[in-house]
Amino acid sequence: MDKKLVIPGEFLSDDPSQADEGTYVENNRVFSSVFGIASFNNGIRVVPMAGKYIPKPGDLIVGIIKEVTYSNWIVDIRSPYDGLLHISEIPRRIENDEMSKYLKIGESIMTLVSDVDANMKVELTLNDQRLRPIKEGRIIEVTPSKVPRFIGRSGSMIAMLKNETKCNIFIGQNGRIWITGKDKGMELAIKSLLKIEKETHIPGLTDRITKFIKEEKGEKVKVKVPEKKEESIEEGIEKNIEEEKTSSGGILDELLGDEK
Amino acid sequence: MSKPEKLIENGIRLDGRKPDELRPIKIEVGVLNRADGSCYFEFGGNKVIAAVYGPREVHPRHQQKSNSAVVRYRYNMASFSVEDRKRPGPDRRSIEVSKVSREALEPVIFQEYFPRSAIDIYVEVLQADAGTRTAGINAASIALADAGIPMKCLVSACAVGKIDGTLVLDLNKDEDNYGQADLPVAMTPDGNITLIQMDGNLTKDEFKEGLEMAKTGCMAIHEMQKAALMEKYSSQIEGENNE
Incomplete structure (x- = not known):
C-alpha cells in the first residue's frame, strides 16, 4: 500500500532525501507534520485533510474585491493574507478615480499570484490572456x-x-x-x-x-x-x-x- | 461532599479505580462546523470542547509577529460547569491556565510557516471534575490537527497526585480536594515535557515515580487521540492508487 492516513508526528521513513511537503526531518528521520494522507510515490508527501490556502507565485485563483484604495484593489483570496492588485496590473490603462468603475467591492476576479515576498505581501495580476473579471456564473x-x-x-x-x-x-x-x-x-x-x-x-x-x-x-x-x-x-x-x-x-x- | 475517612482502601479508590487507572475517555473530532478544527473531549466527569481557527489575520494588529504566527489560547469555564455558579469571564485562575496551556502547545506548532497570522484556540469547559487543563490540552491538540495546522506531534496531558500517601494517576474532584498533591503533566509522544505544574508536596522519589506514571498515562491518551482522528475518516483509503 502506498497511501495511508497519518497524524502529526507519525514516523514515515529513514530516508531524509525523500522528504517533501507535509513532512519534517529530525535526526535524519522523516515524520508527518500534518493530519492527512501520506503518499510514498516519488518522494514522501502528506496532503492535509484541511487547512488554509497559502499563496504561491504562479497560482491561478479566484479572488473577491474587498476594498479599493488609491492605487490598489485589496482582494480576499481565502487565506490569512490579503491579495493586492495594483492599478498597473490590469490589461488597460485607467485613472485612479475610475478604479471602482472597473472593479467594485464584492466583484470576483480570476487572477494570478505574481509574487509573494517574505512578509507574505501577495501581489496579483490580471495582465494575462487567461485572466479576467468574473461577470457571470x-x-x-x-x-x-x-x-x-x-x-x-x-x-x-x-x-x-x-x-x-x-x-x-x-x-x-x-x-x-x-x-x-x-x-x-x-x-x-x-x-x-x-x-x-x-x-x-x-x-x-x-x-x-x-x-x-x-x-x-x-x-x-x-x-x-x-x-x-x-x-x-x-x-x-x-x-x-x-x-x-x-x-x-x-x-x-x-x-x-x-x-x- | 465532606472529607471521606479514606480516599483509597486496599488499592481501590473512591470511584473504584486502581491507582494507575485513567478515567474513561470519549473523543469526538470535528463537532463544530464554523471552526477550522474542533474536538469534544470527555475525561471522566470533565466535558470540554476545543475550537481552532486559523491561521488567520491578527486583530489587534500590534500583536502580530513579522516572522511567525501568534498562538492565542483561551481557557474558559462555563458558569454552569461547577456546582456553585462560576462568575463568568476571565479570572486569575483561567488566565494562568490559558498561559500555561498555550505554552504547552506552542513548541509543537510550526509557527514560522505562517508569518503575520494568528492561530486561535478556544477551550470551553462545560463540566469540570478536576483536571480540566489537561483535558483542554488534549482536546486542543486534536482540534489543531483537525484544522490541518502543521505540527511536530500531538500533545497529551494527564495528572498524577498523592492521596493518603499513595501516588495515583488522574485525580478526580474529591481526590484533588482532599489529597496531598496534584501534578499535571503535558508531553509529546517521545516524552518531551511541555507543561508541568505542582500543587502540594511530593518527595524527590515520589516526584520521579509520579512522572513515570504520568508518562504511561499520556502514552495511553496519545493512542486514543490518534484513534479518534483516524475514526473521522473511517472509510479507508487503501487502493486509492487505482484511480
Whole structure:
C-alpha cells in the first residue's frame, strides 16, 4: 500500500532525501507534520485533510474585491493574507478615480499570484490572456488542500465534469470554483463538486462521481426508459476511461478551451 | 461532599479505580462546523470542547509577529460547569491556565510557516471534575490537527497526585480536594515535557515515580487521540492508487 492516513508526528521513513511537503526531518528521520494522507510515490508527501490556502507565485485563483484604495484593489483570496492588485496590473490603462468603475467591492476576479515576498505581501495580476473579471456564473468554496482531487489525474475529473454537465468549470488553487453554464448543468456540477469534497479520501472517486452524475441525470428520464439506466452507467465508465487516456496537455488550456 | 475517612482502601479508590487507572475517555473530532478544527473531549466527569481557527489575520494588529504566527489560547469555564455558579469571564485562575496551556502547545506548532497570522484556540469547559487543563490540552491538540495546522506531534496531558500517601494517576474532584498533591503533566509522544505544574508536596522519589506514571498515562491518551482522528475518516483509503 502506498497511501495511508497519518497524524502529526507519525514516523514515515529513514530516508531524509525523500522528504517533501507535509513532512519534517529530525535526526535524519522523516515524520508527518500534518493530519492527512501520506503518499510514498516519488518522494514522501502528506496532503492535509484541511487547512488554509497559502499563496504561491504562479497560482491561478479566484479572488473577491474587498476594498479599493488609491492605487490598489485589496482582494480576499481565502487565506490569512490579503491579495493586492495594483492599478498597473490590469490589461488597460485607467485613472485612479475610475478604479471602482472597473472593479467594485464584492466583484470576483480570476487572477494570478505574481509574487509573494517574505512578509507574505501577495501581489496579483490580471495582465494575462487567461485572466479576467468574473461577470457571470456561480462560485463555490471547497477545501484548498483537496484541489488536486477536483482536477484529477492529468485533468480527468474536471474534463469529465465539464463534459457531463456542459458547464465551464475553473478551479482556483485557493479552493474557489467558478462555474458557468445552463442552470440545470450548474446545479448538477455543484452537487457533484460537493460530493467530491466529502469523499476525497475514499478510493475510486472518478468512477463514483461518473456514476453519481449518470444517476442524477437518469432520474429525469427514468419514467420513459427505466431499463436503460444500468447500461448508461457502464457506458459512462467506459467513456470516462477513454477520456482519461486521451486527456493530456495543460489543465488550464482545457479549463479555458471553449472560452478562448 | 465532606472529607471521606479514606480516599483509597486496599488499592481501590473512591470511584473504584486502581491507582494507575485513567478515567474513561470519549473523543469526538470535528463537532463544530464554523471552526477550522474542533474536538469534544470527555475525561471522566470533565466535558470540554476545543475550537481552532486559523491561521488567520491578527486583530489587534500590534500583536502580530513579522516572522511567525501568534498562538492565542483561551481557557474558559462555563458558569454552569461547577456546582456553585462560576462568575463568568476571565479570572486569575483561567488566565494562568490559558498561559500555561498555550505554552504547552506552542513548541509543537510550526509557527514560522505562517508569518503575520494568528492561530486561535478556544477551550470551553462545560463540566469540570478536576483536571480540566489537561483535558483542554488534549482536546486542543486534536482540534489543531483537525484544522490541518502543521505540527511536530500531538500533545497529551494527564495528572498524577498523592492521596493518603499513595501516588495515583488522574485525580478526580474529591481526590484533588482532599489529597496531598496534584501534578499535571503535558508531553509529546517521545516524552518531551511541555507543561508541568505542582500543587502540594511530593518527595524527590515520589516526584520521579509520579512522572513515570504520568508518562504511561499520556502514552495511553496519545493512542486514543490518534484513534479518534483516524475514526473521522473511517472509510479507508487503501487502493486509492487505482484511480
